[in-house]
Amino acid sequence: MKARSLAFPEGILKTVLGRGYQIHPEALRLLEAQSEEKVREVLDSFSERYPDAIVIEAQQIEALLEPPPVEQAPETTEFKTTLIGEITQMYDGSGLIQRCPKCDRWIIDNFCMVHSDVEGVWDLRIKARFDNGQERYTLIFKKEVTEKIARLTLAEAKLLGEAATLERIGHAVLGKRFEIGGDKLKSGNNFLVKAIREVK
The missing domain is CATH 2.40.50.140 (Nucleic acid-binding proteins)
Structure with missing residues (x-):
């Protein structure tokens, strides 16, 4: 079973606020369903992918939780x-x-x-x-x-x-x-x- 926000020493919301973001309630619920390690990974990726964002939206979290696409081998010439x-x-x-x-x-x-x-x-x-x-x-x-x-x-x-x-x-x-x-x-x-x- 995945660790939820209660497993965080400071809680997910406090961690998000401590990084200078506001967060939409639905986005917070998505993060609460993840492990602590995954949440930190997503937040680190968020700052790189959305450098100008102030509010974390649910669709942004969904995009970061999606597995990376499998790269297709280029067609030979x-x-x-x-x-x-x-x-x-x-x-x-x-x-x-x-x-x-x-x-x-x-x-x-x-x-x-x-x-x-x-x-x-x-x-x-x-x-x-x-x-x-x-x-x-x-x-x-x-x-x-x-x-x-x-x-x-x-x-x-x-x-x-x-x-x-x-x-x-x-x-x-x-x-x-x-x-x-x-x-x-x-x-x-x-x-x-x-x-x-x-x-x-």
């Missing part, structure tokens, strides 16, 4: 597909790169265009041009797929350095035919690679 073709070029921003720890953007020399001076986080990535004979795509490889195709871990790449890492990745992918699977993004001909294997 991608679709899965498979392509076969050749990687013909690697773009700037491939290889051993640094990212901004705040916005995840590619940065150079620990400088982010949005957050200025930051301590960059190392990452491996490939951005490459892919031609399947009919269309050209920009492939985007995240770290896990880059490590797999280059047979090189991020830790090993940091020891090699940026230039040697880029050269090794180039030897692994340029001029070769691959079957790739992943998500073709809605914006332009960008393709997020999730699986890749060389084909002869």
Whole structure:
């Protein structure tokens, strides 16, 4: 059974008045049906949600007592597909790169265009041009797929350095035919690679 207003050392009404509010009788009855912990939670939320209110109304308490809505997962803007073709070029921003720890953007020399001076986080990535004979795509490889195709871990790449890492990745992918699977993004001909294997 829930604790009612009598469980409060000072009573709900005195607590409300002590916070500088007046309260409608129906709103008071709604609070009296709640536990002491819940009442304090509602009053704390009330001051944040209704900062200019002086009188606590019943409908405001009802709104605060409602469970929060369940967030729906956003609809995806991608679709899965498979392509076969050749990687013909690697773009700037491939290889051993640094990212901004705040916005995840590619940065150079620990400088982010949005957050200025930051301590960059190392990452491996490939951005490459892919031609399947009919269309050209920009492939985007995240770290896990880059490590797999280059047979090189991020830790090993940091020891090699940026230039040697880029050269090794180039030897692994340029001029070769691959079957790739992943998500073709809605914006332009960008393709997020999730699986890749060389084909002869």
